[in-house]
Amino acid sequence: MRCVMCAKNLKQKKSDAGFTLVEVLVGAALMLIVFSGIFGVYQLGLKVVSQSEARMTATALANQRIEAIRNAAYQDVGTVGGVPFGAIAQEETILQNGVQYAISTTIVYIDDPYDLMAPADALPTDYKRVRVEVYWQGRFSGSVVLIGDVASKGVETSVEGGTLLVNVFNSQGVGVSQADVHIVNEDVNPAIDATYQTDSYGKFMVPGVPPSQERYKITVNKSGWSQERTYGTDEIDTPAKPHASVYEGQIIEMSFSIDETSTIVIESRGKSGQGYPVAGSIPFTVISSKLIGEDEGESVYKYSEVSVTDNAGNLTLSNMEWDSYSFSVDKQQTGLDLIDVQVPLGMSVAQPVTLLPDANLNVRLVVKAERSLLVTVNNEVTSQPIFGAAVQLFNAAEYDETRPTDENGQAFFIPLESGSYTLEVRMPGYQPKTAAVSVYGTTFKTVLLTLQ
Numbered sequence: 197m198r199c200v201m202c203a204k205n206l207k208q209k210k211s212d213a214g215f216t217l218v219e220v221l222v223g224a225a226l227m228l229i230v231f232s233g234i235f236g237v238y239q240l241g242l243k244v245v246s247q248s249e250a251r252m253t254a255t256a257l258a259n260q261r262i263e264a265i266r267n268a269a270y271q272d273v274g275t276v277g278g279v280p281f282g283a284i285a286q287e288e289t290i291l292q293n294g295v296q297y298a299i300s301t302t303i304v305y306i307d308d309p310y311d312l313m314a315p316a317d318a319l320p321t322d323y324k325r326v327r328v329e330v331y332w333q334g335r336f337s338g339s340v341v342l343i344g345d346v347a348s349k350g351v352e353t354s355v356e357g358g359t360l361l362v363n364v365f366n367s368q369g370v371g372v373s374q375a376d377v378h379i380v381n382e383d384v385n386p387a388i389d390a391t392y393q394t395d396s397y398g399k400f401m402v403p404g405v406p407p408s409q410e411r412y413k414i415t416v417n418k419s420g421w422s423q424e425r426t427y428g429t430d431e432i433d434t435p436a437k438p439h440a441s442v443y444e445g446q447i448i449e450m451s452f453s454i455d456e457t458s459t460i461v462i463e464s465r466g467k468s469g470q471g472y473p474v475a476g477s478i479p480f481t482v483i484s485s486k487l488i489g490e491d492e493g494e495s496v497y498k499y500s501e502v503s504v505t506d507n508a509g510n511l512t513l514s515n516m517e518w519d520s521y522s523f524s525v526d527k528q529q530t531g532l533d534l535i536d537v538q539v540p541l542g543m544s545v546a547q548p549v550t551l552l553p554d555a556n557l558n559v560r561l562v563v564k565a566e567r568s569l570l571v572t573v574n575n576e577v578t579s580q581p582i583f584g585a586a587v588q589l590f591n592a593a594e595y596d597e598t599r600p601t602d603e604n605g606q607a608f609f610i611p612l613e614s615g616s617y618t619l620e621v622r623m624p625g626y627q628p629k630t631a632a633v634s635v636y637g638t639t640f641k642t643v644l645l646t647l648q
Contacts, residue, residue, distance in 0.1 A: 249293070250295055250332050250336065250338060251338060251340060253292050253293060253295070253297065254297055254330040254331070254332060254338070254339070254340040255330075255340050255342075257290060257292070257297055257299060257330050258299075258328045258329075258330045258340050258341075258342040259342065261299060261301060261328045261342075262326060262328055262342055262344045265284065265301075265303075265326050265344075265346060266344065266346055268282075270324075270346065270347075270348045273303060273324050273326070273346050274303050274324075275301055275302070275303050275390065276386075277386070277387060277388055277389035277390050278302070278303060278304075278388065278390035279304070279305070279379075279388060279390065279402050279404055279405050279406075280303060280304075280305060280324065280355075280404055281386050281388075282303065284301055284303070285301065286300065286301055286302070286390060286391075287299070287300055287301075288301075295332055295334065296332065296333070297330050297331070297332050298330070298331050298332070299328065299329075299330050300328070300329045300330075300331075301326070301327070301328050302326075302327040302390075302391075302392060302393075303324055303325070303326050303327075304324065304325055304392060304402065305320070305321040305322075305323075305324060305325075305355070305402070305403040305404050306322055306323050306324065306325045306345070307320035307321070307322055307401060307403060308322040308323065320359055320401075320403040321355040321403045321404050322347075323345055323346060323347040323348070324345070324346045324347075325343065325344075325345050325346075326343065326344045326345070326346060327341065327342075327343050328341070328342050328343075329341045355403065355404040356404070356406075356444070357403070357404045357405045357406050357407060357442065357444065358405050358407060358442040358443050358444055358445060358446045358447065358448060359401060359402065359403045359404075359405065359442075359446070359447040359448070360379070360401070360402040360405045360412065360440060360442055360447075360448050360450070361399065361400075361401045361402075361447055361448065361449045361450070362377050362394070362399065362400045362401075362402075362414065362416070362449075362450050362451075362452065363398060363399055363449065363450070363451045363452070364377070364394050364398040364399075364400075364416050364451075364452050364453075364454060365398060365451065365452070365453050366453070366454065366455045366553070367453065367455040367518050367552075367553050370398070371394070371396075371397040371398025371399065372394060372398045372418065372421075372454060373394055373395065373396045373397070373398060374393050374394065374418065375393065375394045375398065375416055375417070375418045375421075375454065376391055376392075376393060376415075376416065376417055376418060377391065377392045377393065377394060377400050377414065377415075377416055378390075378391045378414070378415040378416075378417075379391075379392070379402070379412060379413070379414055380412070380413045380415075381406075381408055381411045381412045381413065382411075383408055383411045384406040384408050384411070388405075388406075388412075405442045406442065407442050407443055407444045408441065408442055409441050410428070410429075410438050410439045410440070410441050411428075411439055411441075412426070412439055412440035412441070412442060413425070413426055413428065413439050414426050414439070414440055414450060414452070416452040416454055417454060418454060420456060420457060421454045421455060421456055421457060422454045422455055422456075422457055422517035422518070423454065423517075424437075424452040424453060424454055425437075425452075426438060426439045426440060426450075427439070427488055427489060432488065432489045432490070432491045432496055433489070433490060433491045433492060434489050434490045434491075435488060435489040436487055436488055436489045437488070437489075455517075455518050455553035455554075456518075456553045456554035457514075457515045457516055457517060457518075457553075457554075458516050458517075458518060458551050458552065458553060458554060458555040458556065458557065459512060459513065459514050459515075459516065459555075459556045459557070460482075460512070460513040460516050460521070460551065460557045460559055461510075461511075461512050461513075461556065461557070461558045461559070462480075462503075462505060462510065462511040462512070462513065462559050462560075462561065463505070463509050463510050463511075463541075463558075463559070463560050463561070464476070464478035464480070464505040464509040464510075464511075464560075464561045464563060465509060465560055465561070465562050465563070466562070466563055466564065466568065466570075466608045466610050467535055467536070467562050467563070467564040468568060468570045468608065468638060468640075471604070472560070472562060473570055473602065473604070473606045473607075473608035474508060474509040474599075474602050474606070474607075474608055475505075475509055475563055475608050475610050476505060476506060476507040476508055476509045476599055476608075477504060477505060477506070477507055478504065478505045478509065478525070478530070478532065478561065478563060479502060479503070479504045479525070479526070479529070479530060480502070480503060480504075480505075480523055480524065480525050480534070480561060481500070481501070481502050481503075481523070481524045481525070481526070482499065482500070482501055482503060482513070482521055482522070482523055483497050483499065483500045483521065483522050483524070484497050484498050484499035484500070484517070484519045484520070484521055485497075485519055485520040485521070485522075485548055486498040486499070486517075486519050498517070498519070499516075499517065499519070499521070507599060507600065508600065508602075516551060517551075518551055518552055518553040518555075519551055520548035520549065520550050520551070521548055521549050521551060522547045522548040522549075523537055523547065523549070523559070523561055525561070525563060530611070531565055531566075531611035532563040532564070532565050532610065532611055533563060533564050533565070534561060534562070534563055535562055535563065535564045536560075536561075536562035537549065537559065537560070537561060537562070538559070538560040538562065539557065539558065539559050539560075540558055541558055541560045542560075563610065564610075565610045565611030565612070566611070566637070567611060567612045567613065567614055567635050567636065567637055567638070567639075568608065568609060568610040568611060568612055568635075568638055568639065569589065569608070569609040569610075569612055569617070569633065569635050569639045569640075569641060570606060570607075570608050570609075570638075570639070570640050570641070571587050571589075571601075571606065571607045571608075571609070571619065571621075571641050571642075571643060572604070572605050572606050572640070572641070572642045572643070573585045573587065573601050573605045573606075573607070573621055573623070573642075573643050573644075573645060574605055574642065574643075574644055574645070575644070575645060575647075576644035576645060576646045577646075577647070580605075581601070581603070581604050581605025581606070582601060582605050582623055582626070582645060583601060583602065583603050583605060584600055584601060584623070585600065585601045585605070585607075585621055585622065585623040585626075585645070586598055586599075586600060586621070586622045586623070587599050587600070587601060587607035587619070587620075587621050587643075588619070588620040588621075588622075589609050589617050589618070589619055589633075590617065590618055590620075591615060591616060591617045591618065593613065593615065595612075595613070595617070597609060612635045613635075614635060614636050615634070615635065616632060616633070616634050616635075617632070617633050617634070617635060618630065618631075618632060618633075619631045619632070619633050619641065619643070621643045621645060623645055625647060625648060626645040626646065626647055626648060627645065627646045627647075627648055629643055629644075629645060631643060
């Protein structure tokens with residue numbers, strides 16, 4: 197009985213001594229959950245309060261701008277560099293309560309369908325529409341947009357100039373809404389430099405535009421989309437889409453086509469008789485099918501660039517416009533022949549290669565030369581390929597290149613001149629090895645490394 201009582205007393209003492217490690221961990225976890233919830237609620241409350249204060253200030257600034265415009269004379273309602281022209285800045289920043297607000301003001305003529313639309317409406321400048329956007333950046337960014345119409349107090353009157361109608365379509369011929377339309381003409385007085393946006397049908401009409409012969413530079417784009425613009429004869433002899441002309445009392449219609457940009461992932465590989473080893477640092481030319489015109493009798497393509505793959509034979513071309521592209525390698529400059537274009541990898545295709553909007557396209561360029569060297573580096577004991585070994589090839593004629601081995605343990609040197617070379621292979625954890633190699637055509641060399 198005494199032993200039983202002692203055991204009970206000992207258990208009671210242990211229980212009274214404190215918490216076990218498991219209990220402490222469970223308690224800490226519960227406290228962490230509780231305080232995380234409280235902190236989250238605090239953060240949400242701080243965000244709501246901050247955004248509410250900023251939104252109230254932004255709304256007040258937008259209202260002030262709208263009221264100031266409404267109180268101005270009708271003929272003065274316009275923006276600097278815009279159509280209609282006026283004294284109101286298109287962009288302005290104001291500091292309020294420690295927060296910097298950007299105010300963007302757009303004013304355009306509106307052709308109201310109530311009295312028909314142009315060209316049936318001889319006076320398409322029925323009234324002016326004001327759009328004021330106030331936005332702020334920071335931890336809790338946001339924006340406020342107010343729109344108002346301003347009409348003349350008297351009878352609708354004629355406004356000098358013509359009407360510019362811009363249509364923006366995607367690759368399927370569907371109108372693109374909220375596309376930016378940037379119009380510039382420095383030859384009229386006052387000069388025009390303003391950005392507008394298309395409606396839900398991809399259209400934007402600008403009545404009251406001063407007449408001008410091929411001087412209206414129009415650029416159309418949208419975030420994450422391609423760009424199309426007009427060109428002047430000072431840029432290219434015969435542009436396919438010249439700057440727009442506007443004539444008194446006439447409607448000039450311009451169409452543009454944009455769509456979401458895409459990505460082309462390039463890999464350059466060699467043809468050696470043993471698969472497609474990496475051929476690094478290969479220069480190649482990419483040319484689009486779309487033309488922007490002719491210059492000195494030569495076609496000028498919208499995209500024509502010389503690029504070079506990296507040492508591992510890879511290159512990514514971003515923000516590419518949907519189009520058909522042709523790839524080439526200058527043999528006279530590189531000593532290489534482009535013998536195959538594969539899309540997808542392993543499947544040969546005829547050029548040009550089609551790139552769709554909002555797509556990722558993998559392209560393999562396969563090159564070949566009269567003389568090349570394929571080095572394979574293996575473990576001497578297991579005969580397994582060694583990835584990432586540094587293979588240096590050099591000779592007395594100032595040739596000196598270092599390439600890493602790929603997942604197959606291969607390093608490819610192309611093109612080469614006939615002759616004798618020295619090969620050095622280094623890999624951490626292995627003993628370095630040096631070997632002599634002669635190249636007189638397509639040459640293969642296997643190097644076995646020994647662990648240190």
